[in-house]
Amino acid sequence: MIEVRNLRKSFGKFVAVDDLSFEVRAGEIFGLLGPNGAGKTTTLRVISTILKPDAGSITVNGCDALREPERARAQLGVVAESNGLYDRLTALENVRYFARLYDLPEEKMAARLRELSPRLGLEEFAHKRAGQFSRGMKQKVAIAIALLHDPHVLIFDEPTAGLDVMTARQVRQFIKECRRPEKCVIFSTHIMREVEELCDRIAIIHKGKLAAMGTFSELQQQSGQKDLEEIFVELVEGENRAL
Amino acid sequence: MRFKHIWAVWRKELLDTVRDRRSLIMIIIVPLLIMPIFVLGPSYLMRQQKTETEQAVQEIVVRNGTDAPSLIETLGTAKTLRLSDRTDADENWVQVGWVALLVTVPPGFEEKLAKEEPTALEIKFNPTRTESRTAREKFEAILEIYRQQIVAKRLEARGVSAQLLQPFSESYQSVASKEQLGGFVLSFILPLFLVMWAAIGGSQTAIDVTVGEKERKTLEALLVTPIRRESLVLGKVLAIFTVTIAAAMVSVLGFILSLRLGAVFFGSGELRSFPLASLSVSFGPVIVLLMLAVAAGIAAMMSALTFALFSWTRSIREAQSHTTWITFGVMIPAFVVQFREITPDLGSLLIPIFNATLVFKELLLGQLNWANIGVTLSSSLVYALVSVGIAVRVFQNERVLFRQ
Numbered sequence A: 001m002i003e004v005r006n007l008r009k010s011f012g013k014f015v016a017v018d019d020l021s022f023e024v025r026a027g028e029i030f031g032l033l034g035p036n037g038a039g040k041t042t043t044l045r046v047i048s049t050i051l052k053p054d055a056g057s058i059t060v061n062g063c064d065a066l067r068e069p070e071r072a073r074a075q076l077g078v079v080a081e082s083n084g085l086y087d088r089l090t091a092l093e094n095v096r097y098f099a100r101l102y103d104l105p106e107e108k109m110a111a112r113l114r115e116l117s118p119r120l121g122l123e124e125f126a127h128k129r130a131g132q133f134s135r136g137m138k139q140k141v142a143i144a145i146a147l148l149h150d151p152h153v154l155i156f157d158e159p160t161a162g163l164d165v166m167t168a169r170q171v172r173q174f175i176k177e178c179r180r181p182e183k184c185v186i187f188s189t190h191i192m193r194e195v196e197e198l199c200d201r202i203a204i205i206h207k208g209k210l211a212a213m214g215t216f217s218e219l220q221q222q223s224g225q226k227d228l229e230e231i232f233v234e235l236v237e238g239e240n241r242a243l
Numbered sequence B: 001m002r003f004k005h006i007w008a009v010w011r012k013e014l015l016d017t018v019r020d021r022r023s024l025i026m027i028i029i030v031p032l033l034i035m036p037i038f039v040l041g042p043s044y045l046m047r048q049q050k051t052e053t054e055q056a057v058q059e060i061v062v063r064n065g066t067d068a069p070s071l072i073e074t075l076g077t078a079k080t081l082r083l084s085d086r087t088d089a090d091e092n093w094v095q096v097g098w099v100a101l102l103v104t105v106p107p108g109f110e111e112k113l114a115k116e117e118p119t120a121l122e123i124k125f126n127p128t129r130t131e132s133r134t135a136r137e138k139f140e141a142i143l144e145i146y147r148q149q150i151v152a153k154r155l156e157a158r159g160v161s162a163q164l165l166q167p168f169s170e171s172y173q174s175v176a177s178k179e180q181l182g183g184f185v186l187s188f189i190l191p192l193f194l195v196m197w198a199a200i201g202g203s204q205t206a207i208d209v210t211v212g213e214k215e216r217k218t219l220e221a222l223l224v225t226p227i228r229r230e231s232l233v234l235g236k237v238l239a240i241f242t243v244t245i246a247a248a249m250v251s252v253l254g255f256i257l258s259l260r261l262g263a264v265f266f267g268s269g270e271l272r273s274f275p276l277a278s279l280s281v282s283f284g285p286v287i288v289l290l291m292l293a294v295a296a297g298i299a300a301m302m303s304a305l306t307f308a309l310f311s312w313t314r315s316i317r318e319a320q321s322h323t324t325w326i327t328f329g330v331m332i333p334a335f336v337v338q339f340r341e342i343t344p345d346l347g348s349l350l351i352p353i354f355n356a357t358l359v360f361k362e363l364l365l366g367q368l369n370w371a372n373i374g375v376t377l378s379s380s381l382v383y384a385l386v387s388v389g390i391a392v393r394v395f396q397n398e399r400v401l402f403r404q
Helices: A040-047 A069-074 A091-101 A106-120 A135-147 A165-177 A192-198 A216-223 A228-242 B003-018 B021-055 B069-077 B091-096 B109-114 B130-157 B178-200 B203-209 B211-216 B219-223 B229-266 B269-273 B285-312 B316-339 B354-364 B370-395
Strands: A002-011 A014-024 A029-033 A055-060 A076-079 A153-157 A184-189 A201-206 A209-214 B058-063 B081-084 B101-104 B122-125
Touching: A002 A040, A014 A040, A014 A055, A014 A201, A014 A209, A029 A040, A029 A192, A040 A055, A040 A153, A040 A184, A069 A076, A076 A135, A091 A106, A091 A135, A091 B003, A106 A135, A106 A165, A135 A165, A165 A192, A184 A192, A192 A228, A201 A216, A201 A228, A209 A216, A209 A228, A216 A228, B003 B021, B003 B203, B003 B229, B021 B130, B021 B203, B021 B229, B058 B069, B058 B130, B069 B081, B069 B109, B069 B130, B081 B130, B091 B101, B091 B122, B101 B130, B122 B130, B178 B229, B178 B285, B178 B316, B178 B354, B203 B211, B203 B229, B203 B285, B203 B316, B211 B219, B211 B316, B229 B285, B229 B370, B285 B316, B285 B354, B285 B370, B316 B354, B354 B370
Parallel strands: A029 A184, A029 A201, A076 A153, A153 A184, B058 B081, B058 B101
Antiparallel strands: A002 A014, A002 A055, A201 A209, B101 B122
């Protein structure tokens, strides 16, 4: 569903993503794991066509993201670390605004909201302004917005950052429920436990490069370590030593 | 580019603006309430001070007044000048304001006048003090009466009629109607305000929809939707434009309100001569529409330019500091037109802002110069389109959008 080939993105002299290749298949949750500044967010921004790569190619559900960025974006639902809600609009007004940008007719939006609201518990604050929301409430509305148009590809960039334990748990549960045969999820985090809990396959990124990729058991076999944190530390320290 | 997307962005930005207290203050409260204070306040205070000073009694000292008894007698008829008996007064008293004027009469003053010999009074005054300046004006008026009395006596002594000095009289009659006069007075003030509000009336919204989105981290969520950047920019620029036009119209409303308030409060009594109080202004719909069209030209160009500039800035604070110099930048050409008689030519009509101020002035004077209006409107349209192009280019630059 997503194919990233030889992706490179630099900001001036700083190379944020260096020759990165991976693919995400339908029906799987794919974890992008890496320390802060590893290049995870840059990779996701390039896939979302917000940033243009220096080199490489990206295909989103069969669509060339570099040639047809608008069509590619229509296939994506993105939940970024910053929820992107407008504080002076109510939850419903925020949802309605994004629905219009996704060309979703009012009836379809309403039907989709009826489906999503109970799962995310949006009913209680639908008519309240987002400025009054807790971070968790905002994140739930942001997830609803990302799922409104029923996208084929879901991107979650550090979705549980700054959330309380209960809300983070709800968000993880929701991501699990997004696993469908015709869809895929990319999940970026630096929290090992979340990756272990959610992801079918994992790509470990360090300093913009792919350090390792595979299922959890494949990574265990490759490194000889049982714990994902140990695998991660060994890979990162190994890379640092090599550099 | 899709109209539905542009419409959605425009609606959302306007809703957001309407709910923003700072924007509302800028669009409605400032022009509507501050405008009367701004327009009427300084003139009213100046006028009031002048009236108070004219009615107030100033104290003057005449040294060696015994040599000018007739002058002292004439001075006694002045109700608002009082002769001080402090003979020890000197220049310093005028300097510090203890007395308004110090008049020194030369020895044998009236004797010399009687012999028709030249003589001179010495008057010390302080131009930095209002009461001294006013006392000087009053004293000059008294001297004029005194002078005329002497001349009349001299002519009488020679058996010549005083009519000799006034072979004819004259009367001036204004050919301008009250409305034209009103337009003339307005042409000094209104273009500046119109140009200013048409240029920066939407700046708070411009900041909010650009660098405000960056600072609140809402931009990324917007950029991952399928909307094309051109549509996004157009929707946002149109929202700024709408707010700007609304602010400009409210400022005109505030201005009219100022005039009406002026007429109500200062329309009678001592302050009747207050410059804006009795203005009679009436414009036809064509003039009003043309002024609106010219204002719309500036608003369109400035909306797109401020959008591009504020997209480039790193923080709301930085954008606000840019607003200051934009305001001054706009005011300079408006001031030039305000204080100089400029005959518009093709060159001046191609200078943005400057051309609009020139046309505003002409329209307020009731002059419908279609060529000037046409050149101004067409050039404004071209500048607006170029500015929108710049705004789109800026918003397509990822280094601008993610500039930290």
